[in-house]
Amino acid sequence: MLNKKSILDADSLSLEDIKLILSNADSFLEISRRDVKKVPTLRGKTVINLFFEPSTRTKTSFEIAAKRLSADIINFSPSTSSLKKGESIIDTLKTIFSMKVDLIVIRHSDSGTVKMVDRFVDIPVINAGDGKYQHPTQALLDLYTIKKRFGKFEGLKVAIVGDFLDSRVARSDMNLFEKMGMDVTIVSPTMFLPEDFSAMKVKHCIGDVIEDADIVYMLRMQFERQDRKFYPSVMEYNRFLTLNMDRLGKMKPGSIVMHPGPVNRGIEITDEVMDTSGELAEKIVIEEQVTFGVAVRMAILYLILG
Amino acid sequence: MIEKAYILNEDDIDRVVRRISHEILERNKGPESLVFIGIQKRGVPLADRIAKNIEKFEGTEIKAGKLDITFYRDDIGQNIKPNARITDISFDIEGKNVILVDDVLYTGRTVRAALDAIIDFGRPKSIQLVVLIDRGHRELPIRADYVGKNLPTSLNEAVEVKLKETDGLDSVTVVEKG
Numbered sequence: 001m002l003n004k005k006s007i008l009d010a011d012s013l014s015l016e017d018i019k020l021i022l023s024n025a026d027s028f029l030e031i032s033r034r035d036v037k038k039v040p041t042l043r044g045k046t047v048i049n050l051f052f053e054p055s056t057r058t059k060t061s062f063e064i065a066a067k068r069l070s071a072d073i074i075n076f077s078p079s080t081s082s083l084k085k086g087e088s089i090i091d092t093l094k095t096i097f098s099m100k101v102d103l104i105v106i107r108h109s110d111s112g113t114v115k116m117v118d119r120f121v122d123i124p125v126i127n128a129g130d131g132k133y134q135h136p137t138q139a140l141l142d143l144y145t146i147k148k149r150f151g152k153f154e155g156l157k158v159a160i161v162g163d164f165l166d167s168r169v170a171r172s173d174m175n176l177f178e179k180m181g182m183d184v185t186i187v188s189p190t191m192f193l194p195e196d197f198s199a200m201k202v203k204h205c206i207g208d209v210i211e212d213a214d215i216v217y218m219l220r221m222q223f224e225r226q227d228r229k230f231y232p233s234v235m236e237y238n239r240f241l242t243l244n245m246d247r248l249g250k251m252k253p254g255s256i257v258m259h260p261g262p263v264n265r266g267i268e269i270t271d272e273v274m275d276t277s278g279e280l281a282e283k284i285v286i287e288e289q290v291t292f293g294v295a296v297r298m299a300i301l302y303l304i305l306g
Numbered sequence: 307m308i309e310k311a312y313i314l315n316e317d318d319i320d321r322v323v324r325r326i327s328h329e330i331l332e333r334n335k336g337p338e339s340l341v342f343i344g345i346q347k348r349g350v351p352l353a354d355r356i357a358k359n360i361e362k363f364e365g366t367e368i369k370a371g372k373l374d375i376t377f378y379r380d381d382i383g384q385n386i387k388p389n390a391r392i393t394d395i396s397f398d399i400e401g402k403n404v405i406l407v408d409d410v411l412y413t414g415r416t417v418r419a420a421l422d423a424i425i426d427f428g429r430p431k432s433i434q435l436v437v438l439i440d441r442g443h444r445e446l447p448i449r450a451d452y453v454g455k456n457l458p459t460s461l462n463e464a465v466e467v468k469l470k471e472t473d474g475l476d477s478v479t480v481v482e483k484g
Binding site: 020023024026027028030031034035036038039040041042069302306 | 376389390392422
């Protein structure tokens with residue numbers, strides 16, 4: 001039903017695909033709220049989770065999504081596989097493919113690996129994050145979270161804050177946010193920007209956008225992907241980019257704070273903000289993103305495999 | 307699509323719905339154990355209308371929910387998938403007499419899917435089926451408990467039900483598939 005069977009990046013998702021996924025997600029959200037959280041829709045289908053990089057939420061989210069649709073899901077962990085014996089990734093894939101799997105969910109630390117895998121197999125492939133390149137299902141669940149809060153996209157002001165260069169989430173989100181007609185500003189020091197960012201609206205301090213933004217999207221500091229020297233100091237990061245109580249308090253009514261997780265407490269967001277209760281806590285939608293992630297991934301699996 | 311016959315108009319449908327409301331009350335000896343579930347999408351307004359009627363007759367509140375059977379279909383992967391609609395059953399069906407409502411009964415496959423879906427929500431005392439039109443051609447051993455109108459049709463005909471809530475007017479017509 002989706003025009004494109006594999007989901008490799010945000011760029012190639014059409015507006016119709018996106019709308020279809022988001023409207024179906026509502027129905028799947030309802031299933032997750034039932035006592036019996038399972039429908040027989042994908043009975044007899046086999047999905048494999050191929051995670052070459054650590055993950056809590058994305059891997060579990062896909063696993064729960066597949067199980068609630070009655071698909072069988074296999075979690076493949078490279079560290080205990082024949083990859084350790086030196087089998088190449090392509091040979092491993094051929095082996096898995098020979099076992100008649102219906103869909104591959106894959107995460108890898110090298111940008112572009114997922115595209116290569118997609119060329120090698122005849123079954124649909126979903127990119128669950130590759131290197132610094134793309135994380136399309138995260139962007140879709142982010143859109144769904146925004147839709148649930150605001151009921152629209154057109155004209156919403158989004159500030160994407162942090163390490164833009166190393167972030168696959170930022171790349172996918174920026175693409176979809178702009179596609180939906182949102183007004184995107186990047187808040188990032190020059191060292192965290194790609195070489196050519198002239199087409200982007202850029203600020204260097206979170207203070208410049210905090211009062212005006214409908215959505216403040218905090219990016220995770222990608223320590224594992226920063227092959228050059230880290231940002232000068234945590235103190236400097238805190239001064240320009242961290243979301244603290246003072247800044248949270250300046251946000252306008254109805255605005256929200258998002259983060260793809262896992263949060264580096266004290267860097268992107270302070271402990272106080274993470275643990276805040278009362279009225280301001282309403283703004284932090286990080287857990288909603290996780291809840292909605294399952295529904296969105298159920299919709300994606302259904303639309304590809306159903 | 308060529309319109310072949312006009313079967314029911316607004317007044318006819320209104321009478322049928324009132325008659326079925328009375329039949330349901332009579333067979334279940336009152337409204338106490340009843341809950342209504344309409345199958346998306348035209349079963350939903352029909353279920354609401356019957357529930358409203360019974361509320362009016364009996365002066366008591368009647369629960370009505372909606373059910374989408376997309377995820378329970380037996381032809382997933384064969385046909386173009388319809389966009390899933392909302393399921394909303396925000397009451398307990400355990401031990402209740404569930405009145406399942408749809409507009410047209412044809413092969414019986416939709417009702418089969420609906421039965422599976424309802425069982426996922428609990429174990430009702432009974433499930434009874436209401437349809438506005440029974441057009442025959444069953445492919446499964448399923449029958450309706452309350453029928454608005456039996457309408458023998460051929461396979462190249464289609465029954466078109468329109469309701470105010472979904473289509474702006476009330477009517478049932480038979481059309482030739484073209």
